[in-house]
Amino acid sequence: MTPLSFRSPPPWVSRALVILLLLVLWEILGRMGSQLFFSPLSMVATSGVTIFADREVLEALRTTAWILAIGFGLSVCIGLVLGLAVAMSRFTYQTFLPVLLLLYAIPQITVLPIFVLYFGSGPASKIAFGVSHGLFPIAVSVVAGVQGIKPLLVTSAISMGATRWQIFRRITLPYLAPSLFTGMRLASTATLLGVLLAELYVSSGGVGHFTRRFGESFQPDKLYALIAALSLMAILINETMRMLERRFSRWT
């Protein structure tokens, strides 16, 4: 609102400068601080090249990506069905929505050991734990989406002689799309959180194994490189989902 005395550059230019500044700061602080815990950007980058040439690390990352994809897919399917079931009628909505919200309120991290007990320490427990994180945002968003549909639309469809399937196909589904995509964006980060939590907890294989190995042997450069790669993956997933969300929100 306040007029500036100079013309400020467009926000993205300043944003790029800020990021650059942070990276430079990382390099400088990394050279100053203890090399045991901290590592300058340049070293992390060179280690990044070596660890991503390592077959085992690549294999672990690929496994994590697979687990994430399966977990996310299952979350969407189960969450969608669950959400539609809860929003099926006024009765089911008011009976089961409180139950859904109650289950959502239980912090999943506390039940992680049960998941490992039941699903073992392989990919299954990681997938299941990822689903336990991704399922609820989808279900709740779907319920909210159905709830937001104007009853008038449905009433007029009925008066024009629409069948249930037609109502579902022509009204419920298209009007649901924006909230479904919001739910999917939330679920993608939540599933990733769940999968990584399980990976770090089990840590016998996969990414968790390497974070533990690099951490315990005090190889910060490798640890940072691995974490930077995972962070980039998370940001990319989030941005992709945001793009999809924007695109499909325009649809209705």
Place this chain on the structure above:
Amino acid sequence: MSAASAAGQALTARLTPAQRRASALVKLSALALLLIVWHFVTVTEIVSPFFLPKPADVLRNFIRIVGSGQAWPDLKVTLFEFAIAGPIALVAGGLVGFLVSLTRYGARVFEPIISSVYAIPIIIFYPISVMALGIGPESKIAHGALFGFFPICLNTIQGFSRVDPLLIRLAHSTGASQRQLFWRIMLPAAAPTILSGVRLGLMLCFLAIIGGETIASIEGIGHRVVWYAEGMQTGNMFAYIVFVVLVAVIMNAALSLLEFRKGRS
């Protein structure tokens, strides 16, 4: 497919008394059924007690763990970590959020950076905390504070940037000073958004601490669950999980209360 919509009625519309009774009955009988099935499969040992302890055993263990004060030392550690990490997250998040929102331009530059970092599951930074600070409380405090920082910071930015410009113009035209503008207009208008960020941030901070304890620790309530799990004491593990969930629920309720109280004043 969607019968509510088929009836052309809003899902939130009130149920008839008969439907309300039926709804309560469905919920109660579902819970009862769950307990009966649980009891049945464990008593007959269709499911090994190693995988699923009897509900009565879980209850007995729960009473013993909570009643004997056995849980207290671990709870004290966790609460201590939270008592330090929470305020750090609060002050750092609020301060950064405030500084960034001093100008509209600052908010436009920094908000996307902070929110895309927030998209990273912060848990993956935990191994760094452990490497640098060890498996004692320090690493949990750092991790919890980092987790709590983002929602608080982002909501502070959002709260300040969504203050009605008309209010600000009004304050300017009545000759309000910068301080008056902040205390009388900006802060009260932004408070609800900031407070919901504070609630969320502190809750995430608390859960992150429990998560950190679960992954790598030697004490704390999150660690005790793992300790029982690794000792194959499934009965105690289930009871302790009930305890931890209860602690989290109470924490959540307490934090919601704070938001409600402050939101009104």
